[in-house]
Amino acid sequence: MSGRQATTTLWRPTGPVELDLVRELNWRAWPPRLPEQPIFYPVLNEDYAVRIARDWNVKHDGAGFVTRFEVESEFLSRYPVQQAGGRTILELWVPAEELDDFNAHIVGEIQVVQEFRRGDESL
Known part of the structure; x- marks a missing residue:
């Protein structure tokens, strides 16, 4: 039997300022929310994050970046999936005051998997 816990893949769309803060945290945590950001919302699929x-x-x-990261599945079970629109627009709503605990359950590093910039042909 393996001691490794099951994880869930999450994505987060982010701008350059937040990405710089993640880099400063060695790609292992999300920065504290600003006062006008009471909820941290990772999303459950890459397509939604890309949009x-x-x-x-x-x-x-x-610029916009799509990040991917793993979180312990058992820990995530405390956050019900929120449907923020269509069937595939799914998020978790993590209260800002719980973000330190959330960060403690990230497994591995936060990775940038896609990048978009003003003027890109793909936009």
Whole structure:
């Protein structure tokens, strides 16, 4: 029997400022939320993360990034899946005051898997 816990893959669309903070945290944690951000919301599928990074982050921040990371599945069970629109628009809503605990259950590093910038031909 393996001692490795089951994990769930999550994605997070992010802009350049938040990505710099993740880099400063050695790709192992998400930075504290700002006062106007009471919820941290990772998403459950890459397509949804791409849409936000490409269509929202690029427009507002000049660049958007899709990150992927693993979190212990048992820990995530405390957060019900939220359907924020269509069938595939699924998120977890982590209260800002629980983010340190959430970060403690990330397994491995947060990885950038896609990048979009203003002026990209793909946009």
